[in-house]
Amino acid sequence: FFEGKELRLKQEYFVVAATLQDIIRRFKASKFGSTEFVRLDLSKMPDKVAIQLNDTHPALAIPELMRILVDIEKLDWEKAWDIVIRTCAYTNHTVLPEALERWPVDLFQNLLPRHLEVIYEINRRHLEVRGVL
Numbered sequence: 001f002f003e004g005k006e007l008r009l010k011q012e013y014f015v016v017a018a019t020l021q022d023i024i025r026r027f028k029a030s031k032f033g034s035t036e037f038v039r040l041d042l043s044k045m046p047d048k049v050a051i052q053l054n055d056t057h058p059a060l061a062i063p064e065l066m067r068i069l070v071d072i073e074k075l076d077w078e079k080a081w082d083i084v085i086r087t088c089a090y091t092n093h094t095v096l097p098e099a100l101e102r103w104p105v106d107l108f109q110n111l112l113p114r115h116l117e118v119i120y121e122i123n124r125r126h127l128e129v130r131g132v133l
Helices: 002-029 042-048 061-072 077-087 105-111 113-129
Strands: 051-054 088-091
Touching: 002 042, 002 061, 002 105, 042 077, 051 061, 061 077, 061 088, 061 113, 077 088, 077 113, 105 113
Parallel strands: 051 088
Antiparallel strands: none
16 A cells, blocks of 8 residues: 555665764764774774665665765765675575565655655666666
């Protein structure tokens, strides 16, 4: 049912967004034996942080982390993407279609328009690298 899907997407986004904001806050606040300049260098984050995406439920972490790094932290796309791919890992426990979450594009567009833009850009760049575009 649509209402259930909408609520589920909101819940998953809330958990992912809160977790990522906390991870970045903790990283910035930690000393790790570094100077102020190095601590605030988010490119060092993958050396200290690992985010394991277990199945499709936390998959919004990818576009949310990109949104934070590009829109809030003002990193360019390439630097942000490098941080994301060095920080995040994904494990899928099933290939059964009924176990994989899918969201109607119009629902995603209404609730998380910036995230949909980020997903489209990730896809475009992926296809470009593969020579499809």
